[in-house]
Amino acid sequence: MSAVVVRTPAKVNLALMVGPLRTDGFHELASVYQAVGLYDEVAATPAPPGEFSVRVSGREAGKVPLDNGNLAIRAARLLADHAGVDAGVSIDITKGIPVAGGMAGGSSDAAAALVACDTLWGTNADRSTLLALAARLGSDVPFCLLGGTAIGAGHGEIVTPALARGSYEWVFALDGEGMSTPAVYARLDRIRDNLAVLPPRIPEPMMSALASGSAAELGATLVNDLQPAALRIRPRLAQVLEAGRDYGAIGSVVSGSGPTCAFLARDHAHAVDLSARLAGTGLCASVRRATGPVPGARVVES
Ligand code: ATP
Structure with a gap:
């Protein structure tokens, strides 16, 4: 069989929304995810039993591990163990998603590797099995399988599709230097300094905005409890957020654990204008545009 892409x-x-730190070391989360059209491509080709390898090309490829620390390799091994398959795989990743940018690049590659190897090896795992395996690989991996717009509970791994209408025009300001997700959570814990933290809840106005499909309403409800911690670690992000607002973004937020800043534009023409203006500030390493929601990890060639 040739490559599955x-x-x-x-x-x-x-x-x-970040709740209390649990005894297992995770924070209780309530999250609304949206998959956006910045993509990695993951190609899986057969390899002799027990041989698992990865190559990475494209944007920031040099920052991605090539050993068992690569989430795509871990995903392939997990599926092989689970399905009892005596196989190997050679994985080629073409990165288009920023690395360590708070946009779930590694998690998305793990979801893609599950889907690719499932097709390559003919294991035919059903959706619920793939979601359960995904949850063992990382909090964001189940969502990357699902795509669209979804609610995340637990530590993010329990995903349910959200009632959401509309298509949204996003602009992403990328920072040249990645940020460590555990470091951002640790900083938040320090800011909270043992204050009582309530269970996390998704703000009701956000769910109404998604149900209505109004970009302006959605923009006004974007929220990230990790943002203050990300801004303390990387103060220049506050200037990036301010610049986006000055240029008319109808919503602005640090994406996940950062440092990528996400801006919602009024429409396509505004997104083009906003991205050019943000690039012109010299405050960010690069600027990308994407629409959302889009589907999760899908086979495009086999
Ligand atoms: P999240 O939004 O899920 O917190 P992130 O987008 O901030 O994640 P990633 O791009 O997933 O960050 O990278 C985080 C770290 O994971 C990287 O520094 C890298 O060492 C490691 N990693 C492992 N596998 C991959 C992969 N396939 N692609 C990118 N990074 C990977």
Whole structure:
């Protein structure tokens, strides 16, 4: 069999509400995810049993691990163990999603590797099995399988599609230097300094905005509890957010654990204008545009 190619999207958190730290080390989360049209491509080709390898090309490829730390390899091994398949795989990743940018790039590659290897090996795992395996790989991996717009509970891994209408025009300001997700959570814990933290809840106005499909309403409800921690670690992000607002963004938020800043534009023409103006500030390493929601990891060639 030749290569199975899977296209897999980035995510932005429309809401990321962080609750108390649990005894298992995770924070209780309530999140609204949206998959957006910035993609990685993951190609899987057969390899002798027990041989698992990965190559990475494209944007920021040098920052991605090539050993067992690569989430795509871990996903392939997990599926092989689970399905009892005596196989190997050679994985080629073409990165289009920013690395360590708070857009779930590694998680998306893990979701893609599950889908690609399932097709390559003919394991035919059903959706619920793939979602359960995905949850063992990372909090954001189940959402990357699902795509669209979805609610995340638990530590993000329990996903349910959201009632959402409309298509949204996003502009993403990328920072040249990645940020460590655990470091951002640790900073939030320090800011909270043992204050009582309530269970996380998704703001009701966000769910109404999504149901109505109004970009202006949605923009006004974007929220991220990790944002203050991300801004303390990387103060220049506050200037990026301010610049986007000055240029008329109808919503602005740090994406996940950062440092990518996400802006909602009024329409396509505004997104083009906003991205050019943000690029002109010199405050960000690069600027990308994408629409959302889009589907999760899908086979595009086999
Ligand atoms: P999240 O939004 O889920 O917190 P992120 O988008 O901030 O994640 P990733 O791009 O997933 O960050 O990268 C986080 C780290 O994961 C990287 O620094 C890298 O070392 C590691 N990693 C492992 N596998 C991959 C992969 N396939 N692609 C990118 N990074 C990977």
